[in-house]
Amino acid sequence: MRRLALASPLLVAAALVAQASPAFGQATDAPLIPSLDTRAWDPPTDPDGGLYFEPAQSPDTADWNVALWTHYAYRPVTLKDPATGDIANKIIAHDVGGDLVFNIGFFERVAIGLDLPFAYYLEGDNPTAQTIATLGGDYEVPRSAVGDLKLNLKGTIIKPTNEELGGFALAIHERLGLPTGNQQAYLGEGAVKSTTRLLAEYRYLAVSAHAAAGVTLRASQEEYGCGLTTGDCETKFGHELPWGLALVFRPQALGLDASGHAAWFVEAFGHVPLSPQAPFTKAALSAVQIGGGARVAFLNDISFIAAVDAALVQGIGTPPIRAHLTLAWAPRKHDMDGDGVRDEVDECPEDLKEDQDGFEDEDGCPDWDNDDDGVPDGEDQCGEEREDEDGFKDDDGCPDPDNDEDGIPDLEDACPDEKGPSHPDPKRRGCPDQDSDHDEVFGDADLCPDVGEDPDGFQDEDGCPDPDNDGDG
Template identity: 25%
Template structure:
């Protein structure tokens, strides 16, 4: 059997050895047009079944097709046992060019090149012997013509007439060509309906009547093909489909000269002018040239001629007529407005308290309020429990009527004239900076220095080294406090710093010591930033005692420094 298998009846011979010798001596390759796959014209919808249209007006199409067939010609004995593959692997590269003219006429040229064409060598069975091809070669040049008779390019029903003519350019003796001119007229039907496409071809191959080693007739053939497919994707740029083709010899038809096979494949239009495809399928008969499996690959330049219209999705619904489609409208049954938040997009602005602030931004959606830069207060009413016209949310003393202040800690609180943090109404010394004290009579009063109308009273004495005008370090904090008071009371324009002593030394000595001590204090205050013009230092020696010099306690009171206010101007705060 040759074909995929050609079964040959037994022939009586003198001896098996004689048959083998004779077989080997008569083994030869054949001029047989074994290839059964004819690629469609570039631009057609299927791999091997031609379409009835012409794709475009003066539009070129072209590319390559790889076609591989496995076991297209196998020799077997009468009992069906395989004797070997005459042709086991056959692969062609087709250069395929098409020109569509005036949207109705198409011409095509296809040139096949055998890249792989080989078998098992010398294959013999009974009295038959065949030599396998070894290597590549040329196939028969094919020219084609097609005319569209009915239907436009993308119509669901089209009719066309076409045909191929093969010229014997193939390599002799390699099971590629029958070394003669042959032709194939065709009637073509097909169409495109939405995403569904289809094609049917019927025709006849007319060629010289010959046979394979006088065993199988290989003359004129009746040929047919059909394909169906579907376009996928929003742009309809992916096609899946199945197709089948076949041929039956008209003289002495048999299973050895009947071919039927199928392909399932996919084509993907990568861009509008470039398409790549691939497919594979089985052979269903044992006819000569029918492989047990065939695979194809194509890469085509084929401009899209609008047979795939741009995908237009169904128009979305808009039930509430707000021009925001239901599929993105968070409130499809309420007219609304656009919003960046998908959960609010298409929803109406809701304002339950009618204060002009949308509920989704209103921190108090059920109470009319005012704007605020603080999100947690925006849209909330101003609350002012102490009626001081300062909203409770910024009023440091929301239950005490107060005054506005740039200091957030004092804003809305009663006045604090001396700025010590104690409001005047609870400050026992409202004109002097002080400290806290559990006794209300001392709260807000200084502990070291107090100010009266006539004097800056120090509550502890400046300490000097005995018999000297040197101020002890223990008194530095006291003088800091005196300097601060003078700085905070610029209305005190002139202060007399008085030095006083007890009577334990000579009067002249005490006078000098009191003057020097008064000057030391003045110098210390100037070092702390007090202007010289505001200070005058005077020593009074033992002339102005305030205690009894006869007692130690009295003498301690007399050893003192006093700060007497000599001149005051208009009261002002620095």
């Protein structure tokens, strides 16, 4: 077995600078057999993605992120003995590599991303006469290499239909691979490759389901392991149908993450050939992988992903097991409830949005009754003035300083609900004139309201004068 030396960080840095040259990490006269990017997996560039799934929602304008994905893959590229089906040579037995990704959003509708794969440390078996013949020529796997640069473009067609709870969302995603990678490391196609997918998701509170399906088109078809084949090669890489499913859960719903910074995910993803091999006809050209992991954010902007995936159908380039560690940075103006008040000053940061009505908007909490009079602002005709709650039109939210509109303020009106003139006597001020003959017998008690009582001590309470008290004529 040949053990390739560990590449130095400076070498990797040089690789990143020199990645535009497909000759990096290989002799210029070395044969390129075959020209394939066999990884069968590319990371999402969105900071809210998982292993494979990419959310349908796009970031807001100028919201950007960078991430360093690292992985260890066991035995991703092998040659099998056609007679026994056993592994005859581990072309790449151990792969320590990763991806540098960048992403930026526009208007919550468009996202543009870059993904640069790299191999930091590769180890494999020495070439044998059989493997050289099978691959069609001598080869040498480099110690480290850079892969094809991927340009990612996402367009959100349907934004989440329920702003508060989540709802359905749909996007189209294009990944365009440019032929900048090292072909002998199985990281370079040597030609353009396009993968177009539809991304669908449905989110409800702490749970979201994701699905992706599309087509991968290769500008050049490549054979793998057919050097000894006399007939048609059955392992010819051409067009493919990629797919993926994911389920995401936030443990905050279980009370395990009060800050809401963690997410758990399980996924299944893979591809089947489209042409020249028909779908479901060649397992070596197919892949079915299952995986799971967790994403945890620290200090709001920095997050980590730890995940693992395993192959149920192990096509060429699909490792039986692969482990991932990711460090991401997504600087944001943090506003969990989307009310325009930053979380660090928002007194209600998670569940309650500020109502933005000009009243104490800086605290981030809704003020449903600005004047605190018990009448909600939506029904309050005088939102900034308290209702006086005196039993008169109290449901309109407006104070009524003169209920009977007689010009005498209720606080001074002895009869606030009945119109009446002013009067020197506070007990009669604002009351209707119930003693028109001024004999101090009021209302219905005055049987002669237009004639004054003769207050002589005889039947004075009836309000009628008694010109002949003894009735003797």
